Amino acid sequence: MMEYIYERIYSIGRNSVTMTRTTVTDDHVIYEFAPDMDAVRTVQPGDSLEVHTRDSLDGDVQTEADLVSEVPEEVNAATGPIAVAGATPGDVLAVTIEDIRLREDRGRVLVMPGFGLQQGDERTDAPRTRITEIEDGSLRFNDREIEVDPLIGTIGVAPAETSYSTLVPHDHGGNLDTSDVSAGATVYFPVFQPGGLLAMGDSKAAMADGEVCGTGVEIGTEIDVTVDHVPDPAVSLDRPVVETETAWKTIASAETIEEACEAANRDLCRLLERAEGFDFTDAYMFSSLVGDLEVSQVVDPLLTVRNAVPKERLNNPLVE
């Protein structure tokens, strides 16, 4: 398989600090997060990357006549995997998303039979494809303008034991379809395998919490990220956590939303215990008053929610 990786020199910021950003192209993608993946590239902690991603349907849908009658076996191509030197099981991998740029001037929204929240409603006309032209930071759905607000749908690391298709979200990340996984956020993953083995793809130009019809605006992107690892974190992670500008949010996926809520809240209580000195029950009560349970997606084979707490309520739980 061809690997096409090169480096570019970027001038970043007001002070024209020159930094090297390694480009990882989408010539090498995975459709499964497996424990024993081979890294396409090894980078150093603190390295900045530009990761090119394909749209979730590998470019197969270009017009509204391109209908998809079932979820393809290979979907959500994730570029990578990228090893981070020194990342060791038990560590935490930190992925800071600096920018997500669209690689196409249009995206696609799909309804597929047997997929999505209203698949059982007789008024749902599936398959259907809508192409959304994009111009000047807004996209057009029918005659409505929607602001472009990109996010990464699938992002994760090599799992502990089981392999997961890139359609599935789980403790390793994967198809989280979480709107907070966007520019300005840092996503933390448990490291299950040496190097962590990060891969990402399935970006959306826009998506509402829930992803109810089964997709957002699917699109290829160039993603600027900086990867780092937190050795010996003050608290070990069982599942991903996202740090936004204003909040810490635990993320959990499970067969039912109830189970996902329970896990995300349990994780949040643990962070509050660790960093804020509450006992478990007080942390639990506090989380009933402050922060919110939020829906990521309700359409994938496992369902994903997050539990937020404002940053002023929770010190960074990963460091002492």
Next chain:
Amino acid sequence: MMEYIYERIYSIGRNSVTMTRTTVTDDHVIYEFAPDMDAVRTVQPGDSLEVHTRDSLDGDVQTEADLVSEVPEEVNAATGPIAVAGATPGDVLAVTIEDIRLREDRGRVLVMPGFGLQQGDERTDAPRTRITEIEDGSLRFNDREIEVDPLIGTIGVAPAETSYSTLVPHDHGGNLDTSDVSAGATVYFPVFQPGGLLAMGDSKAAMADGEVCGTGVEIGTEIDVTVDHVPDPAVSLDRPVVETETAWKTIASAETIEEACEAANRDLCRLLERAEGFDFTDAYMFSSLVGDLEVSQVVDPLLTVRNAVPKERLNNPLVE
């Protein structure tokens, strides 16, 4: 049962418009929304009321030594019911919440055995009560200050056929525990019985989306509302809808969150069809891009979610 209802003259607004606000005290409460309730009071469409509510535990919990070992049979006392003259099955009842004032200088947060998201976790120490002192618009949970942000937990109308305890949310409203049901919002209910028969209570001084531990900060309140009815609405409602400053949100409750999501989204698609001219499938796709699925509560006998769409995306669907 004693009814103590009186009227006060209020001076409201910059222009000192004098209006009459009818006070409905908490001497008459219900613990069940039934189809055949007797109104405690009949008001006219457009009337403004001040509704006094008890805390959800009827004042039984005043110190941290007051532990509650199971959810009481009578809980969430709802003041009313109040009939709105002329409201007829098929109409919509509109309840605009102008203000929610606390009647107490402290509230209570509870964990009860067999109730709440972490009831199965061995670290959950139940029963536990935390009293939160309130001063200058903030409440104290242990040593943390939390801004007071009151909401109405239980609000609804007489159901169509089945009676529901005030612990249960359903199509008539009831124990919705929805953070948007707060000052500035208008809640719309289907009218199932003549007069609508509105009742409300179970206010919280603060509550996060999810209400994970089973309660917010439970507290007695005085609620200023204006009630109105929309005869022959342009779209009939099967369930409550809330209009906030920025969004329309459908609200649905069901045995699983998945079912609640499906119903809330189906309702939203109907509103988008009706008011925006989308067909069902395009409305469904649009709702996957704009607005969010949101969690109200995941702890009551039925679970409640809402599906939002920004107001600039949806014209008032109730009027032509």
